[in-house]
Amino acid sequence: MxxxxxxxxxxxxxxxxxxxxxxxxxxxxxxxxxxxxxTVEDAKKAIDxxxxxxxxxxxxxxxxxxxxxxxxxxxxxxxxxxITDTIVKEGGKTQALANVETLFTADYLEYMxxxxxxxxxxxxxxxxxxxNIFLFKKPLGVTTGILPWNFxxxxxxxxxxxxxxxxxxxxVKPSQQTPIxxxxxxxxxxxxxxxxxxxxxxxxxxxxxxxELAANPKVAMVSLTGSVSAGQQTMAAAAANVTKVSLELGGxxxxxxxPDADIDLAVKCIIASRVINTGQVCNCAERVYVHSSxxxxxxxxxxxxxxxxxVGDPNQVAxxxxxxxxxxxxxxxxxxxxxxxVKQGARLVCGGKRIGTKGxxxxxxxxDNVTNKMDIIQEETFGPVLxxxxxxxxxxxxxxxxxxxxGLTSSVYTQNLNxxxxxxxxxxxxxxYINRENFEAMQGFHAGCRKSGIGGADGKHGLEExxxxxxxxLETKG
Numbered sequence: 077m078x079x080x081x082x083x084x085x086x087x088x089x090x091x092x093x094x095x096x097x098x099x100x101x102x103x104x105x106x107x108x109x110x111x112x113x114x115t116v117e118d119a120k121k122a123i124d125x126x127x128x129x130x131x132x133x134x135x136x137x138x139x140x141x142x143x144x145x146x147x148x149x150x151x152x153x154x155x156x157x158x159i160t161d162t163i164v165k166e167g168g169k170t171q172a173l174a175n176v177e178t179l180f181t182a183d184y185l186e187y188m189x190x191x192x193x194x195x196x197x198x199x200x201x202x203x204x205x206x207x208n209i210f211l212f213k214k215p216l217g218v219t220t221g222i223l224p225w226n227f228x229x230x231x232x233x234x235x236x237x238x239x240x241x242x243x244x245x246x247x248v249k250p251s252q253q254t255p256i257x258x259x260x261x262x263x264x265x266x267x268x269x270x271x272x273x274x275x276x277x278x279x280x281x282x283x284x285x286x287x288e289l290a291a292n293p294k295v296a297m298v299s300l301t302g303s304v305s306a307g308q309q310t311m312a313a314a315a316a317n318v319t320k321v322s323l324e325l326g327g328x329x330x331x332x333x334x335p336d337a338d339i340d341l342a343v344k345c346i347i348a349s350r351v352i353n354t355g356q357v358c359n360c361a362e363r364v365y366v367h368s369s370x371x372x373x374x375x376x377x378x379x380x381x382x383x384x385x386x387v388g389d390p391n392q393v394a395x396x397x398x399x400x401x402x403x404x405x406x407x408x409x410x411x412x413x414x415x416x417x418v419k420q421g422a423r424l425v426c427g428g429k430r431i432g433t434k435g436x437x438x439x440x441x442x443x444d445n446v447t448n449k450m451d452i453i454q455e456e457t458f459g460p461v462l463x464x465x466x467x468x469x470x471x472x473x474x475x476x477x478x479x480x481x482x483g484l485t486s487s488v489y490t491q492n493l494n495x496x497x498x499x500x501x502x503x504x505x506x507x508x509y510i511n512r513e514n515f516e517a518m519q520g521f522h523a524g525c526r527k528s529g530i531g532g533a534d535g536k537h538g539l540e541e542x543x544x545x546x547x548x549x550l551e552t553k554g
Contacts (some may be wrong), residue, residue, distance in 0.1 A: 078109040080255055082118060082279055083262035084250045085125035086272025092118060097252050098280075102168040102400040103389040103435045109166070111255045111453075115281025119247070119288035122276035126218045126245035127294050129273025134243035135216050142192035142241050144270050148181040149189075151264035159260055161230055165252045168329060168399040168436070169353055170390045180518075181233045187518050188237035191539050197241065200547075205393040206554045212546040215243035216296035216320065219542065220289035222282065223258070224301045224309065225402055226249035226356045232261050235299050238539045244296070247276040252440060253402055282306060288320075292316045297322060297542070304527050320377050322531035322541050327358040327454040327484035327524065329514060330477035332499060334375060334470070335367045337489035341511060343377045346462070349487070349514040351398045353461040356406070358528075359507065359514045361448075363453050365465050365473045375444065375464065379426050380439040382462065387431060400436040401459060407436040410459030417443050417452035417463065427460070448476045456482070470495070474502045484524035485514050507531070 079089040079096075095113035101108065112118075133141070152159060156178055163174035199211040208485040221235035229250055239246045250258035262277045278285050287307070290313035297320040300310045307323040314321050331349070333342050349361040366374050370417065390399040401407045407430060414428050427441030436460055446453060446463040453463055466471040477486060486505040490496050496510050506524040507516060516522045523532025531541050 077107070078256065080109060080111045080279060082122075082261045083265070083275070083277040084122045085276070086200060086266070086270075088260065088262070088266070092492065094119050094414070097279075098256060099166055099253070100403070101165050101391070102402050105390055105434060107438075109256050109441050111252060111279045114278050114285050116288050119278050119285045120278065120292065121245040122278045123218060123220070123292050123294050125273035125290070126177060126247050126276055130215070130217055130243075130245040131276050133245055133271060136243075138195075138241060138243070140191040142189035143357050145189040145237055145241060147268035148264055148270075149185040151267055152178065155260065155264070159229060162257050162260060164252075164399075166256050167225060167228060168390065168402055170399055171394045173353060174390075177227060177230050181230045184230065184233045184518050185237050186400065187232075187423060188241050188539065191536075192241055193537075193542070195539055202549075203543040204384045204551060205452060205500070207549060207551040210548040210550065212539070212548065213242075214546050215542040216542060216544050218295050219244045219246045219297045219299065220287045221246055222289060222298065222302065222306075223248060223250045223299040223477050224431070225253040225475060226353055226358075228254040229257040229261065232258060234533050238533075238542045240274065240374075242539065242542045244542050245274045246277060247289060249278050249280065249289055249438060249459050251494060252279070252281060255279055263270060282309075285368045286315050290319065291316060292508075293317045295319055297439065298347055299531075300324070307529065317463040322533075323529040324358065324522070324524070324533065325527060325529045326482055327360070327528055328362045328454070328480050328482040329359055329487065329505070330480070330483040330546065331361040331487040332496055333364065333366045333370070333475050334488070334490035336353055336370045336491045337370065338491065338511070338532070339370060342489040343374065343381050345487070345489070345511070345513040347378070347381045350462050351460050354398050354401050354438070354513075356402060356458050357514075359516065359522075361462070361487060361514055362411075362457060363463050363465065365476060368466050368468045375425070378462070378464075379442055382442050383426055385440040385460075387437060387440070389435065398440065401438055402436065404436060406458065407438060410457060413452055413455065413457050413459070413477045414441055414443070414461060417446065417450055420450045420452075422446045422450060422452060422463065448479055456481060469476045474499065478502070478504045481527045482524070483526040484528035485509065486510075487514055488524060517531075520548065
């Protein structure tokens, strides 16, 4: 039984509380590790260490800071199989997707390292004849990252890479469902010789560790990826010190399938966007709006495709489309949402129940006769369930798609450029995918609106989340 340790001030420390949290394999329900049930004092020590390290870290040239990211990426590639197997074991991800996450994390670190020589300030024109106005971009200071379980390894890099290359330090809290991969990341950090205190890892519960990472007055920014309720709690904790927050929260992505859509392409992409990580992805296609003229043909192909999805234990079978849900609560929640939809009048076309009695597996599910007022359309499902809504008028489709408290991603299937751009102009979401699956690029900007969050990640704009401006007015004698 692996007993995990925290990584604070450049060294691994033993469990100080004496209390442990079990880590389960969601495919087998077996305990595979124990993680420390950390305390507020553990979080404070990590924040203090990050504060002590930050001033010196900021003074190191950005290109030298970036060199550590490149070394961490190389360390990840050396341990590719171990990390991939760990993600599969603790998160239930398919082997292929876990491997993509592992290598994408290394790619992301290298990509962000490339910004070291490219992010810049400005010289602004003055109204005065002998004055120069300079806008400097400076690090925030101590940042913290509260991670989810659905892409646990990549999210370390998504928060740490832009923070470190711009001169910030960071304290990370992994999810209690998936902490083993973060332990390996910390081991690689130690191996590459990153200065102590620059990266810290604290295990524990969100109500304890997460709250301190948001509420501590020494923290300049807290970044959380998680549920709406977790985001609200983080904002409340950060409010006392007016700490900057960056939140990626829930999603309820609509997919709009127009009459001229390539139906085979639409079906393929929508299924891929729904069953990826067993539907536990915030930018997944969560509701489908299909034009009435093609609905029957679309439904035939969609149902056949969902029934063909290969589900199983990814620890044992490599060639799978989908593994289990992450925990018992997730399984219960998805079942309740499907049952409620049927009670509200939806028709269960396929799936709709648990697979087997061991592990948290759920059938790929399609619901028809769904209306926009049903909870299955308005509430995030986070499971392999596709509710289908029929429409006849494009403006109705737009209104229904925008009728949501979320605003993260959306997708459109049409062969008409005018139709595509009409939808893009009207859809109120941070991202729109046209004729492709819902999966963002590292050089883009992954950000939502409404209850999907504040701020964003990736690319130039994600990097600048970790910078603050300092404007200097310099007036000289003529």
